[in-house]
Amino acid sequence: MLRAPLVSADTSGLLEALGQLGASCMIDGSDWHLAGVGGRFPRGGVVNLGDGGTPARFMLAAAALAEGSVTVDGSARMRERPVAEGVELLRALGVSLAGTGAPEGLPVKVEPWSPATGGHLAVGRTASSQFISALLLIAPWTRDGITIECTEPPTSRTYLELTTQLLRQLGAVVSCDDQTRIAVGSGGLAPFDLAIEPDASSAIYWWAAAAMVPGARVSVPIPSGSVQPDLQALTLLEQLGATVERSERSVTVIGPDRLHGARLDAEACPDAAVMLAVVCACATGCSRIDGLHTLRVKETDRIHALASELGKTGCGVVEHPDAIEIDPSTSTQGPIQVHTWNDHRIAMAFGVLGLVRPDVRIEDPGCVGKSYPGFWTDRARLVHS
Numbered sequence: 071m072l073r074a075p076l077v078s079a080d081t082s083g084l085l086e087a088l089g090q091l092g093a094s095c096m097i098d099g100s101d102w103h104l105a106g107v108g109g110r111f112p113r114g115g116v117v118n119l120g121d122g123g124t125p126a127r128f129m130l131a132a133a134a135l136a137e138g139s140v141t142v143d144g145s146a147r148m149r150e151r152p153v154a155e156g157v158e159l160l161r162a163l164g165v166s167l168a169g170t171g172a173p174e175g176l177p178v179k180v181e182p183w184s185p186a187t188g189g190h191l192a193v194g195r196t197a198s199s200q201f202i203s204a205l206l207l208i209a210p211w212t213r214d215g216i217t218i219e220c221t222e223p224p225t226s227r228t229y230l231e232l233t234t235q236l237l238r239q240l241g242a243v244v245s246c247d248d249q250t251r252i253a254v255g256s257g258g259l260a261p262f263d264l265a266i267e268p269d270a271s272s273a274i275y276w277w278a279a280a281a282m283v284p285g286a287r288v289s290v291p292i293p294s295g296s297v298q299p300d301l302q303a304l305t306l307l308e309q310l311g312a313t314v315e316r317s318e319r320s321v322t323v324i325g326p327d328r329l330h331g332a333r334l335d336a337e338a339c340p341d342a343a344v345m346l347a348v349v350c351a352c353a354t355g356c357s358r359i360d361g362l363h364t365l366r367v368k369e370t371d372r373i374h375a376l377a378s379e380l381g382k383t384g385c386g387v388v389e390h391p392d393a394i395e396i397d398p399s400t401s402t403q404g405p406i407q408v409h410t411w412n413d414h415r416i417a418m419a420f421g422v423l424g425l426v427r428p429d430v431r432i433e434d435p436g437c438v439g440k441s442y443p444g445f446w447t448d449r450a451r452l453v454h455s
Contacts (some may be wrong), residue, residue, distance in 0.1 A: 072102040073265040076272070079440045084125035089267075106195050109211030109258055114138025114182070121145045121369060121412070121440055124200055126176060130156050131204035134165045134183035135211055143177035147261060147412065152367055153178065154246045156201035163189045163216070173441035188212030188256060192219045197367055201224035202252075203233040206284070209254035210242045210295045217253040224250075228299035228338045235297050240264070270298035274342045275422050277304065277323040278349050279452065281312035287453075289322040297310055303342035306334045310353055329353035331398075337361025344415040347376050348423050350396045363392035364365075370411035380408040380422060383427070407430035414440040421449055 075081060085102070092112035096103040114136045126144050130153065133140035143149075154174040157167050166181040188209060193202060202218055209216035224230055234252060238244050240262050243255035273290040280288035292301065294316035304314045304321060310333045313324040331353045336343040339453040341364055350357035365372035373394050377387040383406060386397035403415055408430060410417040414437050421438075424430035438445040 071263045072104065073263070074426070075098045075102055077267045078443055079120060080122040080125055083118075083120050086385060087119060087125070088132075089130055090115050090117050091133075092194045104285065106261070109135060110319070111136035111140075114140045116141045116177075116288065117177060118161045121148055123148065123151055123368070126340070127153060127156055127198065127200040128180060128204045128207065130167075131160060131208045131324060133180035134160060134265040135208060136180075136182060136187060137182050139179055141177050141179045147369060149176045150161065152197040155196045156204065159191060159193065159201055160203060163187070172194065186212045188214040188216045188422065190217045190219070191222050193224075195222040195432060196225050198364065199224060199229045202230060203288055206230075206233050206237060206252060206254050210237070210256060210258050212256055213358050215243075215253060215255040216253070220250045220252075224306075226299070226340060228297075228302065232297050232299060245435075255435065267296055267298065268292050269400070269442075270300040270303075271341045273321075274300055274303050274345050274446075275445070276448070276452065277307060277312075277314075277321070277419050278345045278419075279422050279425055280323040280325050281307050281310065281349055282352050282422070283325045284327050286325040287322055289320045291320045293318055294321055300339045300342045303336070303339040303346060306332075306336060306339070306342075306346055307349070309334060310349060310357075324371070327370050331355030331357040331396075333357065334359045335361045337363075340364050341415065344372055344376060345422065347380065347394060347396060348419045351380050351398050351401065351423070352426060353398060356395065356397045356399075358393060358395045362392045362394065366391075368415075369413040370416070372413065372415070375409075375411045375416050379406075379408050379416065382408070383423075403428065405431065410434045410437050412437050414438045414442065418445055421445065425449070425453065 093107050094105045126148055129142050133142055157169055157174050160167055165183045167178055169178040205216050234244050234246055240259050245253045272293055276288045280286040308314050311326040315322040336359050362373055366450045373389050376390045380387050384400045386404035388395040406421040410433050417432055417438050419433055
């Protein structure tokens with residue numbers, strides 16, 4: 071059972087895809103009762119994960135454990151996003167896959183992996199840590215388990231730590247050597263009852279809102295000991311001048327009299343980087359955010375999208391391959407029309423900007439449904455609280 075999981079286009083799409091392959095789910099209020107398949111989906115088919123990058127990459131690995139062939143597909147944008155590295159990692163384990171995109175993008179046809187032996191892989195730096203997490207998640211259902219040796223520092227190391235902690239929590243045998251060698255043993259997983267923490271990637275918008283309003287306080291019931299990567303964005307808010315109070319039950323952000331520019335490294339919390347860039351646009355002084363190489367291949371090229379939309383506010387913005395510089399000294403207060411680039415995080419970040427800057431108009435506000443369908447409702451509650 072999953073208690074209070076995040077309900078969004080991504081999670082609902084993955085749930086539907088699992089159902090197509092033979093798993094089943096009963097929704098009881100805010101809880102999901104999932105009937106597992108014992109490590110082997112009883113049928114194949116065609117599954118479309120829409121814009122869901124994480125679901126699609128996880129499904130490529132999970133599809134290898136189906137009794138029939140599975141074609142994994144997605145939206146037009148998802149067909150442009152990188153999956154070839156994941157395909158090659160699965161091939162190296164003996165899985166047969168055929169990608170029809172260019173080069174080897176979605177849709178990808180995955181043949182049954184029988185026997186699902188597992189194995190040992192040496193892995194360089196990948197475009198996304200999700201390719202490695204996907205392999206680790208299926209490892210308990212393989213004959214020999216899966217061992218990953220990272221020959222270079224892994225992308226988004228914090229997300230690999232989140233994956234291995236979850237697997238341990240669910241009873242898998244996991245050994246790690248500073249995340250450069252990760253081994254997950256065979257043996258399957260027993261049924262479990264898991265309470266899902268509130269999502270830090272969603273909470274960052276409200277913590278950022280507090281940071282942007284002098285004296286404002288926003289608390290979110292996420293324990294400070296959580297390993298969700300976007301909690302590391304709190305340290306970056308502190309570097310910009312916000313006060314952060316952490317406890318065993320919640321995290322509170324308090325807005326300073328004035329934010330100041332800083333040089334930030336957001337490699338550990340890439341999903342929060344879009345909101346952090348907008349916060350920097352409200353600070354006094356220039357900022358630079360480094361560690362953004364993965365943002366180029368998200369729902370859109372987020373570095374370019376940020377440069378375009380922040381430029382509309384009058385900010386000086388400089389793009390780098392893996393960084394962005396923001397100079398708010400020339401900011402203006404006239405109306406702006408924000409193009410969301412069909413990216414939920416662009417829409418939400420500039421929606422928060424509208425709390426402190428008049429006349430911010432968001433195109434396609436419904437794109438927030440990908441990860442946070444209730445965003446605008448929660449924003450309205452914040453305004454009227």
